[in-house]
Amino acid sequence: MGQRLLLVDSDRSFLKEHQVSLEAAFDLEVASSPEGVVSRLEEGDFAAALICVEVADNKGYALCSTLRRHPFLGGLKIALISAKATEEEYRRHRSLKGRADLYLNKPIAPSALVAALSPLVPGRAVDPDNPLGDLMDTELGEDWLDGMKGAMEAPSSRPVPESVPVPPAPPFLAPEPARAVETRATAPTDTPRARLLEAQIDALREELRTKELRLREAESEVQKRTSSVTLNLDEAAAAKREAQALKARLAETEAALTARDRELADHKEKGHVLQLNLAGLEVAMRAQERDLAELGDRLRQAEAELGASQASLREAEARIQTLHERLQERQEEITRLTAEASGLRQRLDETTVQHDGERLELMNGLDQKDAQLARLTETLAEQREASAVLEREKQAAYGQLSEHRDRLRNLDTLLQELQEQLRRGSDLARG
Template sequence: MGQRLLLVDSDRSFLKEHQVSLEAAFDLEVAKSPEGVTTFLEMGDFAAVLICVEVADNKGYALCSTIRKQAALSGIKIALISAKATEEEYRRHQSLKGRADLYLHKPIAPSALVAALAPLVPGRSVDPDNPLGDLADTEMGDDWLDGLKASVAEPPPPPPTPSRPAPAAPAPTVPKSSRATQPPDTTRAHLLEEQVVALREELRLRGQQLQEAEDYLHQQIGATTLNLDEMSARDEMLAAAQKEANDAKEQAHILQLKLAGVEAASRGQDRDLAGLSDRLKQVEAELEAARAQSGEREQQAQTLQEQLQMRQEEITRLTVQVSGLRQQLDESTVQHEGERLELMNGLDQKDAELARMAHTLTEQREAYTALEREKQAAHGKLSEHRDRLKNLETLLQEVQEHLRRGSDLAKG
């Protein structure tokens, strides 16, 4: 089982409030984005990871699922913390295969957060000479440093005394120009050194304030023995001075703990510088390989540029051909339009001629019909004449028969 805790959160106020207490209780690492977290977990000796659901636009659930899917990370406990998730949302997530081992809500007190994570992560062993342990690679953050500088620049006013010691000289700082040109890890080491110097200076000032408060307390105690009439007022002033002295002692103790943590972090940075040097050599080798690849890609880009130039020339030639074809098409369109108009005019003339012929045909059909009617009437009259002729022939035959009979009678 691992021994370290990884916090994945980009909420600066949450880190400012809880990072010191988490570092005092556990061996803590901080990541402000989900990128590279799984690789970091595989390389480190981690027991658990605390993931903020809202990190990097609500990618906390996805990171939890990704960790659960990797067999190499099956032994790592996962805790989720959110400022927006509801209990119903957490219950739905608990029903999934990629569920977490612990679900927490923001805001949460630092002591409560440490107590909730204690079953998942082994606690830091306390060394009497180094209460905060080996805080290698600790990142206090710019907000913590600004707050520390503000507290050093504006210490609480000490009790009034007849005389004050001369103000201490400001702690030496590294110029910003030189800091900007140094590697990130060297800058972090200088930052930790500045924090150590600032903490020592603040501790010295607190010690002076404590000494002044004790001197003032002794003066007040001596004054109370000489003037009994002002005893009640002196008691209140003594109580205030005692309270200030206790506060100064407590702040001095806290500063000693912070100083021990920063010194341990500085020692861890020194140990890591050797490893970072090897890593720098490896990165330089990778940079050379990348430069070689860049040269090859530049050659490929030049070749592609030449091909692109050829394609552009071909496109220009085809564009000229297309322009010529379009001109021919326009001329053909004009010619075809004239021919179509002539054809339409011819069709109109043919239509007019067909109309005249149709009218003539209609008149001829009407004349044929009239002739047919006359023909039928003539056939009717001819039939009547034939009937009359037949009747006349019959009468003639009868007359001939009568004449023949008369002739026979005349002969007999």
């Protein structure tokens, strides 16, 4: 099992409030984005990772799932913290395979956060000669000192969050149970093992008292330094008022220098913020470039599909035009044959009325005419059938044309959406 804690969060206010407490309790490293976290965890000796759900546009859940699927990070403990997640959202995530070991909510007190992470991460080793380590020269402030005092109090007086397990109190602060005292008092003292245990217990007590005294001395030293800083500030204010009373120009110069110092500090802070923003923008730019490349591929694919659809549409229109011409020719031929049949019938009727007496003699000719009429009728039926076939082909062609037009409209809509996304991506890239 590892010994270190990796915090993945880009919330500067959260880091400002909790980083000192976390560094005092654990061996801490901070990452402002999910990029490179997996390789960092592979290379380092990490016991747990505290991941903010909202980091890098809500990629905390995805990072948690990636770490859970990693074959070499099976023993890594994962804690999720969020300023927006609800209990229902956490409950759904607990039912997944990529769930975390601990779920926290912002805002959270520094002491409560340290207490919640203590079961997951081994505590930082404390040097008896320097309990505060590298924090001795750091201006911690009264809030941090109050948090440290609250973290070192007994479990009965420490605030316990509802959804966070509370670790056991440090051994040098926990009161000794009365039952253990009674057992030790009544245990036989004439055995070597009991005497050895009592000697070890006395040595441990003495060592714990020494460490507690050193810790209290360190707290007193921090309080003295805080009081000294406050006293120095009061003296500086009095000297400034006296200088203003003695020489107005010197006061103006000092005020200008102070303003310049503040401006320089503001510029340094702004520079640091700009560096962080630049790093975030570079990450966003890389993501936008990938998105733009994907959009360009999709746009080229849509243009190719649009060109193929337009070619198919032109071919369908040419076929429809040819079918129209053939249908018009068939209709003209049907009209001509119908007129000829009408003329023949009319001539037959006139011949029958005028030459009723010659009917027997003309029977053979009439049979020939009837046969010719039958052939014409058969031809007319064939032409009508051919016309019906052409009409069906025409309807099918109209259906294909309507389908191609619908696909063309869909492709035009998709092309407009892709162009709009491409324009937005370009605006974001330029911004």
